[in-house]
Amino acid sequence: MAAAADEVEQPDAGLRMSETDRLTAFSDGVFAIVITLLVIELRVPEYHKGELLTGLLDEGASYLAFVVSFVYVGVLWLNHHALVRLIRATTLALSWINLGILFGAVIIPFPTAVLASALTHGDTADRRAAVALYALAAALMSAPWLVFFGYLRRHPALLRRGVSPDYVRAQRLRPVTGLVLYGLSGLLGWFVNPMLGLIGVIVMIMYHAFTSEGLRRRAAHR
Amino acid sequence: MAAAADEVEQPDAGLRMSETDRLTAFSDGVFAIVITLLVIELRVPEYHKGELLTGLLDEGASYLAFVVSFVYVGVLWLNHHALVRLIRATTLALSWINLGILFGAVIIPFPTAVLASALTHGDTADRRAAVALYALAAALMSAPWLVFFGYLRRHPALLRRGVSPDYVRAQRLRPVTGLVLYGLSGLLGWFVNPMLGLIGVIVMIMYHAFTSEGLRRRAAHR
Amino acid sequence: MAAAADEVEQPDAGLRMSETDRLTAFSDGVFAIVITLLVIELRVPEYHKGELLTGLLDEGASYLAFVVSFVYVGVLWLNHHALVRLIRATTLALSWINLGILFGAVIIPFPTAVLASALTHGDTADRRAAVALYALAAALMSAPWLVFFGYLRRHPALLRRGVSPDYVRAQRLRPVTGLVLYGLSGLLGWFVNPMLGLIGVIVMIMYHAFTSEGLRRRAAHR
Amino acid sequence: MAAAADEVEQPDAGLRMSETDRLTAFSDGVFAIVITLLVIELRVPEYHKGELLTGLLDEGASYLAFVVSFVYVGVLWLNHHALVRLIRATTLALSWINLGILFGAVIIPFPTAVLASALTHGDTADRRAAVALYALAAALMSAPWLVFFGYLRRHPALLRRGVSPDYVRAQRLRPVTGLVLYGLSGLLGWFVNPMLGLIGVIVMIMYHAFTSEGLRRRAAHR
Numbered sequence: 012m013a014a015a016a017d018e019v020e021q022p023d024a025g026l027r028m029s030e031t032d033r034l035t036a037f038s039d040g041v042f043a044i045v046i047t048l049l050v051i052e053l054r055v056p057e058y059h060k061g062e063l064l065t066g067l068l069d070e071g072a073s074y075l076a077f078v079v080s081f082v083y084v085g086v087l088w089l090n091h092h093a094l095v096r097l098i099r100a101t102t103l104a105l106s107w108i109n110l111g112i113l114f115g116a117v118i119i120p121f122p123t124a125v126l127a128s129a130l131t132h133g134d135t136a137d138r139r140a141a142v143a144l145y146a147l148a149a150a151l152m153s154a155p156w157l158v159f160f161g162y163l164r165r166h167p168a169l170l171r172r173g174v175s176p177d178y179v180r181a182q183r184l185r186p187v188t189g190l191v192l193y194g195l196s197g198l199l200g201w202f203v204n205p206m207l208g209l210i211g212v213i214v215m216i217m218y219h220a221f222t223s224e225g226l227r228r229r230a231a232h233r
Numbered sequence: 234m235a236a237a238a239d240e241v242e243q244p245d246a247g248l249r250m251s252e253t254d255r256l257t258a259f260s261d262g263v264f265a266i267v268i269t270l271l272v273i274e275l276r277v278p279e280y281h282k283g284e285l286l287t288g289l290l291d292e293g294a295s296y297l298a299f300v301v302s303f304v305y306v307g308v309l310w311l312n313h314h315a316l317v318r319l320i321r322a323t324t325l326a327l328s329w330i331n332l333g334i335l336f337g338a339v340i341i342p343f344p345t346a347v348l349a350s351a352l353t354h355g356d357t358a359d360r361r362a363a364v365a366l367y368a369l370a371a372a373l374m375s376a377p378w379l380v381f382f383g384y385l386r387r388h389p390a391l392l393r394r395g396v397s398p399d400y401v402r403a404q405r406l407r408p409v410t411g412l413v414l415y416g417l418s419g420l421l422g423w424f425v426n427p428m429l430g431l432i433g434v435i436v437m438i439m440y441h442a443f444t445s446e447g448l449r450r451r452a453a454h455r
Numbered sequence: 456m457a458a459a460a461d462e463v464e465q466p467d468a469g470l471r472m473s474e475t476d477r478l479t480a481f482s483d484g485v486f487a488i489v490i491t492l493l494v495i496e497l498r499v500p501e502y503h504k505g506e507l508l509t510g511l512l513d514e515g516a517s518y519l520a521f522v523v524s525f526v527y528v529g530v531l532w533l534n535h536h537a538l539v540r541l542i543r544a545t546t547l548a549l550s551w552i553n554l555g556i557l558f559g560a561v562i563i564p565f566p567t568a569v570l571a572s573a574l575t576h577g578d579t580a581d582r583r584a585a586v587a588l589y590a591l592a593a594a595l596m597s598a599p600w601l602v603f604f605g606y607l608r609r610h611p612a613l614l615r616r617g618v619s620p621d622y623v624r625a626q627r628l629r630p631v632t633g634l635v636l637y638g639l640s641g642l643l644g645w646f647v648n649p650m651l652g653l654i655g656v657i658v659m660i661m662y663h664a665f666t667s668e669g670l671r672r673r674a675a676h677r
Numbered sequence: 678m679a680a681a682a683d684e685v686e687q688p689d690a691g692l693r694m695s696e697t698d699r700l701t702a703f704s705d706g707v708f709a710i711v712i713t714l715l716v717i718e719l720r721v722p723e724y725h726k727g728e729l730l731t732g733l734l735d736e737g738a739s740y741l742a743f744v745v746s747f748v749y750v751g752v753l754w755l756n757h758h759a760l761v762r763l764i765r766a767t768t769l770a771l772s773w774i775n776l777g778i779l780f781g782a783v784i785i786p787f788p789t790a791v792l793a794s795a796l797t798h799g800d801t802a803d804r805r806a807a808v809a810l811y812a813l814a815a816a817l818m819s820a821p822w823l824v825f826f827g828y829l830r831r832h833p834a835l836l837r838r839g840v841s842p843d844y845v846r847a848q849r850l851r852p853v854t855g856l857v858l859y860g861l862s863g864l865l866g867w868f869v870n871p872m873l874g875l876i877g878v879i880v881m882i883m884y885h886a887f888t889s890e891g892l893r894r895r896a897a898h899r
Contacts, residue, residue: 040262040484042259044709044710047267047270048716054346055346061356061358063362063363067362081339089329103755103889106755120716129729137726137729141729144733266488268557272561272564273492273495277569283580289584303558318473483706488710492714495714504798505802511806525780532703
């Protein structure tokens with residue numbers, strides 16, 4: 012496979028490309044692990060004999076954080092899936108940008124655990140900090156996606172047959188939206204009300220869920 | 234691979250399909266991680282010098298919970314394997330339904346840990362709660378499978394050559410059975426006796442183990 | 456792949472076969488996760504300011520347990536690799552036997568953690584229990600391998616072109632040896648001396664490391 | 678795949694080769710898991726109501742350790758990717774050398790956790806120990822890479838078409854540099870100043886990041 016025919020014929024002399032399959036396999040592995048590791052944060056509560064149920068119910072809010080993050084990683088995976096479908100080959104630079112995207116995915120369990128802890132054991136100040144951290148992480152996560160699209164624009168030779176540069180340029184809007192609106196959700200959570208900020212984050216995750224479909228629809232019409 | 238030839242020729246104009254291999258790789262990754270993470274719940278017991286063996290024996294019941302869940306995830310993987318063999322391509326909707334199925338698998342270590350804790354350190358009330366939680370999780374887990382079969386019925390274009398719509402319709406019986414009987418096992422565990430409920434859950438897991446074979450047999454005779 | 460051409464033409468009417476690639480991918484995933492999870496048992500020791508080094512040195516013995524288990528899982532992966540190369544297709548029964556093999560691999564981190572704990576914090580009684588547990592786990596682990604070879608003998612249609620039934624029959628010796636000698640190592644560790652038992656286990660792991668090469672050499676000369 | 682056509686035609690009579698795809702899949706799995714497990718070390722700090730933010734800020738230094746190790750594993754993966762692209766087939770010996778390389782990757786989360794702990798909770802003596810441990814691990818990690826290149830030199834039959842033995846010989850410089858300079862960074866951290874040692878480690882990681890590109894460039898010009 013990769014080892015058998017890794018080099019790809021190179022229309023753009025400057026670029027050294029290799030096939031995307033190992034990058035895809037590695038990324039799928041990371042997404043699969045992250046989405047599964049989230050559950051590790053779901054701990055059996057400390058409880059006295061006979062009070063397990065109460066203990067579980069007290070943790071209720073942390074299950075919300077788990078579900079939100081599960082959907083979030085799912086959305087990231089679908090978006091990444093659509094992203095890889097845009098390219099016919101990768102380069103070392105693109106592999107590094109992809110590692111940046113994976114970095115954003117890999118940290119999710121941490122703000123998730125912080126959020127779960129603040130929702131269940133913290134006060135309003137803690138919730139403000141947790142929501143702001145979660146939103147900040149999500150906002151920063153958008154940056155490498157922006158870089159990815161920018162790099163593709165500068166190296167159209169990497170695009171798969173039938174993917175138009177205009178289409179790629181249009182896509183840059185999405186990480187920009189993420190950068191801005193996740194950031195605003197964080198500020199909202201910090202200065203106004205943590206729950207409002209959390210709702211903002213959830214809305215944004217939905218936005219990326221739906222635009223991942225949009226992305227794929229347009230990617231199909233060529 | 235995926236990147237090389239992702240679009241599939243589309244008999245059903247309305248549907249936008251892509252190959253199933255990345256969905257399969259991602260799902261296999263998730264199942265492999267879940268089935269392995271279960272062991273993390275097997276903790277070295279606290280013990281005083283010289284009492285390790287006693288400590289291990291006291292944890293005995295939690296090993297039962299581990300084995301049950303290992304078999305359960307194995308069954309889910311085999312059933313998922315058979316499920317993917319029904320389709321020739323996936324869509325975004327199907328990817329989301331698949332994420333629902335994976336969600337059901339990913340949470341298993343949590344009710345498993347709760348069950349193990351209740352069996353070893355809890356009283357009857359705790360066991361009732363733990364068994365009911367486990368059965369509830371298992372019952373809800375059946376829902377996305379039901380949705381999956383329903384979606385396939387509405388989009389026969391996704392079926393692999395040789396898989397009959399009647400066959401798919403017949404399959405819906407299985408998640409329905411799961412939904413109902415896991416639910417009953419939970420009620421049994423909660424209102425009657427936790428051990429009875431647990432036995433009900435184990436019986437149901439066996440049912441899905443055997444029908445996964447049934448599924449494959451019928452899938453083969455066409 | 457799997458989805459594209461899963462059914463295999465069937466010389467043996469009674470058998471329903473499917474390709475081995477998804478089974479291989481799933482197994483590789485499990486082995487990769489187990490070998491990586493071992494490191495989670497390496498915890499940062501509790502320490503007072505300035506005593507981190509002492510704390511680390513006190514854990515020394517647990518690093519031994521980690522290294523032994525890392526090699527062990529590596530050996531299991533190589534043996535499994537050679538095992539899969541014997542077959543041209545899998546069946547549901549074989550998938551279950553394979554799940555039994557994976558079960559043996561998945562539990563390794565637990566006896567490893569118990570052993571590490573006994574070596575660093577336990578007394579002789581604890582070490583005896585830990586070594587016996589480790590050896591017992593290793594002995595039981597050999598059982599599904601035995602079943603695998605027995606199943607192949609009864610279903611030669613599953614063998615890859617060029618793999619002789621005699622060869623497969625000969626292979627059964629290895630899990631039998633494992634079953635017996637791991638068992639003896641356990642008894643040695645329990646009744647005589649834990650360190651002797653541990654050495655016995657290490658010797659057996661080496662045996663499987665070298666016979667995995669033997670296996671592959673013979674598998675190549677056909 | 679592997680099962681379908683695993684044996685490779687053998688110019689070098691003495692060598693028994695098999696395809697690299699399962700080795701690649703296993704290695705990618707391990708790298709993906711290690712890079713994701715790092716985040717598990719990022720724990721929610723203990724905190725009193727209202728002091729979550731302070732608690733998070735106090736952990737600041739441990740995030741540095743996390744980021745360094747994330748980049749490190751990313752670099753290892755890219756280098757491993759380039760390494761596998763040198764060979765057309767593997768042998769059992771090469772599989773063991775590869776397990777040695779993976780061993781080096783798998784332990785990273787442990788020195789990372791030790792470093793994070795020393796940076797946040799330790800004193801200078803602890804930091805010296807932690808930086809020395811991290812550098813020592815990194816230095817030892819270079820050894821199997823050296824063995825890998827040496828083995829390739831002795832078995833040119835394993836090289837992919839177009840990879841010159843001279844090129845492979847030249848590559849040995851890199852692990853040697855790692856062995857020496859990571860070692861020096863450790864001594865620097867131990868005898869002079871932990872922060873200087875840490876900077877040395879970071880510089881070396883960057884060196885491997887950039888030479889992985891160099892490696893690939895030269896690998897492409899043949």
